[in-house]
Amino acid sequence: MSRLFDTAVSSGIPALPAHARRAAPLALDALPENDLVRHHVNLSRKNLCVDSSFYPLGSCTMKYSPKAGEAVASEPGFLQAHPWQPDSEVQGVLQALGELQQDLAAVTGMEAVCLYPAAGAHGELCALKTARQYFRLRGDTDRTEVLVPENAHGTNPASAAMSGLTVVVVKMDATGRVDLADLRQKVSNRTAVLMLTNPNTLGLFETCIEDVARAVHDAGGLLYYDGANLNAILGRVRPGDMGFDMVHVNLHKTFSIPHGGGGPGAGPIGVKSHLAPYLPGPFLKREEGAWGWAEADRRSIGRYHGAFGNFLNLLKAWVYLRLLGDEGIRRVSLGAVLNANYLQEKLRPMFPIPYGHGRCMHEFVASAIALKDKFGVSAMDVAKRILDEGLYAPTVYFPLLVREALMIEPTETERRETLDRFVELMQTILREAETNPQRLHDAPIRTPVRRVDDVRAARHPILK
Ligand SMILES: Cc1ncc(COP(=O)(O)O)c(C=O)c1O
Incomplete structure (x- = not known):
């Protein structure tokens, strides 16, 4: 930095007036590059993203973004x-x-x-x-x-x-x-x-x-x-x-x-x-x-x-x-619809799908209403519990036509093994709803931020 500064002065560009200059150099030099890199890598790990996990967020089409x-x-x-x-x-x-x-x-x-x-x-x-x-x-x-x-x-x-x-x-x-x-x-x-x-x-x-x-x-x-x-x-x-x-x-x-x-x-x-x-x-x-x-x-x-x-x-x-290319474009819709129907059929025995009488297109909307009525477990509890396993959750409470909505869009970029793991997780959650509903109310317990208090956030928003 000081080398650049000297060059600037010697090349005829006027130096900053004394009152505008720092008395001591910024403390940035004290931070080695590896600390800086680790800080940012660890920050990024606190987040869930399509590069780290399955992300079936209905309506949002969270498919993989090719690195090309x-x-x-x-x-x-x-x-x-x-x-x-x-x-x-x-x-x-x-x-x-x-x-x-x-x-x-x-x-x-x-x-x-x-x-x-x-x-x-x-x-x-x-x-x-x-x-x-x-x-x-x-x-x-x-x-x-x-x-x-x-x-x-x-x-x-x-x-x-x-x-x-x-x-x-x-x-x-x-x-x-x-x-x-x-x-x-x-x-x-x-x-x-x-x-x-x-x-x-x-x-x-x-x-x-x-x-x-x-x-x-x-x-x-x-x-x-x-x-x-x-x-x-x-x-x-x-x-x-x-x-x-x-x-x-x-x-x-x-x-x-x-x-x-x-x-x-x-x-x-x-x-x-x-x-x-x-x-x-x-x-x-x-x-x-x-x-x-x-x-x-x-x-x-x-x-x-x-x-x-x-x-x-x-x-x-x-x-x-x-x-x-032309052929690949057609494979997008084929994969999106196939994956959604695969998941819909796998989840059908577990969750009601109020408008799911036939085949769906690229997504479907399941309902956690039965869990809510029987065990007091809401769509929000299910979604938060999914986060604990390092996956992202479906869209919840939308569309409003479906009570306790879980809107699921797997996208075409996921393999069958990934979809099967999601199904297994939903089975685990169903078992927990019956045997240990408190685990679901407490979720997430493994994420950097635990369950936020929605009511308090709405009543006392901190907008700064
Ligand atoms: C059906 C639908 N319409 C419109 C939008 C708005 O798109 P954007 O988020 O890009 O503004 C969304 C976003 O999720 C959507 O799902």
Whole structure:
């Protein structure tokens, strides 16, 4: 450090004034590198992650992120690229983004793609604003309602509200799918958009999707596809072919980029051609063999992210698609659905699966209600006990339609042996519920942080 400082002085750069300098050097030198490395490695071990354990967190698609993506994203040419470099200097960067734009359009059946939203929820907001602009510029300003099924993910109604639109809840039928009669009653000339994920949050394919699309389109509304569950249908059926006009894809789910603790992720959106002029830009284009940028249409809603989105994450998704190829893309959905059905059948004798009469798609929702009624053991107790074995837990208490919900998504990147170990653990937990329920109430006892007091946290939050 002092060598650098001396060089700076001798090269003519003025030194800091005396009052701004430290009297003594920082104590950093006292910490050897190995201590620093151990500190960070041990910190990382306090966390559960897909690199350390099975992570069946329903709806979140916690699949393995191939390290090839990290390797490419660490290449200096990508790592050090600057968003405002001349196009001719960063043709590789632009090519990767441009091809990703095309690939996402191809797998979703859309005609234009905007890469920039930083998460699924951000994509929802961006797409709903795009839809509003579409209606506004057509003079169709009474369309202020967004239809959302009652089992929708919370971000759907939240994004609708943040876009200044009113949420109208559509009921589910007895099979756990959109209740067509209720939808037909609620859709009207005030409907802007219906937001739907297919398969839905119960892990069920919306078999009447064409009727749903017809009902919304006949009323002049648009269909929005929440792509959080796209891994279930990848390479088999496309949202665009089901009648959807807009879609977001969570690259941190279906396209394997790391979730990164809630961000930065990436939630690009795609739209059919009638909505393309309203999308945020700019877009990648290829002309005379060279990649470059095309500015957005003057009807665009404006920019939605600084620079060009979470570039290194977009790059990892591009690598992932190249690793898979056409055939690999189809294997994603095959594996996701096969693994979920394997687990569903193994767990069926242990837990009720209220909407699980037939095959599921990539996930299913079991219920701990029988344990609760018989032994006072809740879904939360089960989830916390799983953490004690070094595995992550299923999503709990969502969707709200299922009491004591345990939403399980194994993902396609897990082997049968891993799924079997999870089944054995669930058997152990069932035995404990009967013989030693206190063990479950006390869990977790082996994690760095024990059971937190939810009630106290809610009543006396420490927000600093
Ligand atoms: C069904 C569904 N929709 C939307 C989202 C929101 O996505 P993100 O977390 O990327 O904002 C999620 C996230 O888990 C989800 O599961």
